[in-house]
Amino acid sequence: MLHRMTEGNLKAAFAGESQVHMRHLIFAEVAEREGKPNIARLFRVIAYAEKVHAQNHPQELGVIKGTPENLSEAIAGGPSRRRRCTTPTMPWLQEEQGAQRADHYALEAERLHAQMYRKAKETAGRGGDLKLRTIYICPVYVYTVEGEAPERCPVCGAPREKFESF
Numbered sequence: 001m002l003h004r005m006t007e008g009n010l011k012a013a014f015a016g017e018s019q020v021h022m023r024h025l026i027f028a029e030v031a032e033r034e035g036k037p038n039i040a041r042l043f044r045v046i047a048y049a050e051k052v053h054a055q056n057h058p059q060e061l062g063v064i065k066g067t068p069e070n071l072s073e074a075i076a077g078g079p080s081r082r083r084r085c086t087t088p089t090m091p092w093l094q095e096e097q098g099a100q101r102a103d104h105y106a107l108e109a110e111r112l113h114a115q116m117y118r119k120a121k122e123t124a125g126r127g128g129d130l131k132l133r134t135i136y137i138c139p140v141y142v143y144t145v146e147g148e149a150p151e152r153c154p155v156c157g158a159p160r161e162k163f164e165s166f
Contacts, residue, residue, distance in 0.1 A: 002061070010057045017054035021047050071121035075114050109144045116146075136163040 002010070024047035031040035058064050063073075120130050136149035140156040149163040 014057035021050040067124040071117050074117045109142050112144050135166045
């Protein structure tokens with residue numbers, strides 16, 4: 001069992017390293033859009049290094065388990081985590097009705113993510129892996145769909161071409 005102060009320091013370090021990792025990935029996207037591919041690559045390299053730093057902390061805390069347990073953790077952190085987010089501060093949500101609609105779709109995306117995790121957990125529990133079609137995510141508000149992207153995002157109107165495919 002870790003000393004409480006050590007545990008708190010590890011959690012804080014994990015949060016900090018995770019934020020730096022994400023910030024560098026965002027910086028890389030900006031550099032890429034500005035036509036600076038080598039600077040973007042540099043940001044991605046350093047982001048990877050920060051990710052390696054961050055990965056050590058949850059290992060030490062003992063929160064990384066096998067796939068079924070990790071899927072349970074992912075399921076537990078979905079819609080409930082979403083309710084704690086600060087959706088109204090997001091810039092594309094200007095009016096009350098728009099905020100309610102966007103929040104509805106964000107919750108729906110989180111529900112879909114949890115559903116996908118549950119299916120994965122069931123499959124992993126039997127020792128298997130998932131069979132997934134292409135998954136598309138709107139880069140603005142993470143509207144998520146498996147199979148085929150819509151012509152436009154139902155939340156923000158982003159065209160199909162903007163969706164990320166996985």
